[in-house]
Amino acid sequence: MTGSNGSRLRPFRLVSKTRESDTITSFVFQPLDESGWQDFEAGQFLTLQVPTQDGASVVRTYTVSSSPRLTGTYRISVKREQAPSADVPSGLCSNWLHDALEPGMVVQAAPPRGGFVLDRTSARPVLLISGGVGITPMMPMFDLLARESDRPVWFIHACENEAVEAFRSEVAALAALRPDLHRHTCYRVPKADPASLTLPRHSSGLLSRATLQALLPLDDYEVYLCGPPPFMQALYALLLSLGVRKERIAYEFFGPASLTLSEETVERAAATTVAGADQPATGVPEGAISVRLGRSGRDLEWTGSSPSLLSFLEEHGIEPAFSCRAAICGTCEQGLIAGDVAYHEEPLDPLAEGRVLLCCSRPVSSIVLDL
Ligand SMILES: Cc1cc2nc3c(=O)[nH]c(=O)nc-3n(C[C@H](O)[C@H](O)[C@H](O)COP(=O)(O)OP(=O)(O)OC[C@H]3O[C@@H](n4cnc5c(N)ncnc54)[C@H](O)[C@@H]3O)c2cc1C
């Protein structure tokens, strides 16, 4: 996908900017040249590069919230990330998008990619479960399911209150297309009287086992899950406890996923991360491949179950820097002191001898990292 200048980034013009809620704004982009447009799958993300105040730039990924049916433009929907305390800056990219980017302006972006995608070949009933801005991948998935399948769908969304809820009318319009499309919103601290929020449309507090049991008939569901880490952790455990098979649960984190999951949960989840691109290699004989951290002397065993070296290190409590997780930004580059890796996503630029991108590679021999 590289262009004549070798870059995967392309100029994209902002066509429109729409406030979806108190915290979420949508941005519709149109690639300026043909090579910027690429058909995509529901659930994939765009990679944006935006300027920072010091004259540098940051790269961030945002899920396409428009339907793949609508060709020519991509919509992303971004939550403004506030600073958690007065002594740290607020989110660089999200605030720049909200405050500085206006229709007509051009940013550099890479067309959609990512392995968290709707399995359109399946006929199973679907649960789309999201928390907060994790609603973004569910929008194109719900659109396709509602318009181009006859599968029963439950669109279940949890958010803080009515003021931060995005896409309420869009979800309602899709749900109205067929009788077996259902929607439910759970407000953690609703602005309305909680007594007025009743099943099946609403609930309040935390999304509970009792609520899911009341909403969902017993069935062999396929689940797509996206939201903040504590929400994901709770829902994943809850779904397993309700008898949903782990191989039926696909999920996406908007950050360093496994750091916030217990080891046991990660282990159970690792094999089921997502359908699609980054499928882990399996079947590595025990002890055959080791990953040595040169600086600490720590030895880890590569079992083949992790989608990338970056995920593998995160699962072991190590936190290498990353940004795009998509072989574009170079943030996850590290020294490779010994051994060989294979790339499942080719790096944007060829790497110097002795360097490796962690987010898009796996070891093919025992390796030593400069970490
Ligand atoms: C696959 C994927 C898809 C995604 N899709 C979406 C999407 O559809 N919509 C969406 O809104 N987001 C999405 N994200 C998240 C998005 O990529 C960004 O991570 C998010 O917008 C925050 O970026 P930022 O530059 O605004 O914040 P950053 O600058 O990265 O900061 C993040 C947070 O850290 C805080 N912070 C900064 N410095 C410090 C410090 N020193 N100490 C403590 N805290 C600090 C900031 O205040 C902010 O709250 C997705 C992420 C991934 C990986």
Ligand code: FES
């Ligand atoms: S995190 Fe961007 S290239 Fe790896």
